[in-house]
Amino acid sequence: MFPLHFHYEDVSRQDPLLKPNHANVMEVPGSFEIRLVPTDDFRIQFSKLAMEIPRGQRFIQTQRGPYFQAGKSFRSNPFSGSEKDTGYVSDFARQSALRGHGMSHFLVRISTVMSMLDSPVEIRENPIKFSMETEFCEFSPELEDYFEIFEHIGGFNVTIVTSANTKDE
Helix, strand or coil: CCCCHHHHCCCCCCCCCCCCCCCCCCCCCCEEEEEEEECCCCCHHHHHHHHHHHHCCCCCCCCCCCCCCCEEEECCCCCCCCCCCCEEEEHHHHHCEECHHHHHHHHHHHHHHHHHCCCCEEECCCEEEEEECCHHHHCCHHHHHHHHHHCCCCCEEEEEEECCCCCCC
16 A cells, blocks of 8 residues: 555546646556666666665666677657657666556655655656655655665666656646
8 A cells, every 4th residue: 555545545546647638638648667877876886776775676687798788779659750759778777667566656755755855856748857865765764774875875866757748748
């Protein structure tokens, strides 16, 4: 059960990111995934460990040959053929994607903490980006025991990827 369940008991859509699309009421944008990338890349061991704790799952280590590229380009919707939102994602960022139940639990936790902190949030067409500093673990009781791990990294850059087509959605 979500810790904020009482806030959503009377709401038909319980995903905090879902808002009605006024142009097309039948189409409701949802959240695809949450990407966590540590702000301090040079301490990769601490960063991986710190990211495994809030995710609740370990990273899968893959064997890569010397001829493989370190990252992969992406497009938000490869089937539409549009060139917007093309970018470059590292293997580390691709490994750190949250989906399914892990994403919803983490989203509830983030929305709880973000309501207490005054952190700047950047909203674009598709992603919502913000920086999650080490104060995040002070407000999360399940992360309190691991504070010494989190104080070694500068925090996380969090990207919530949604299916929204415009900034207003």
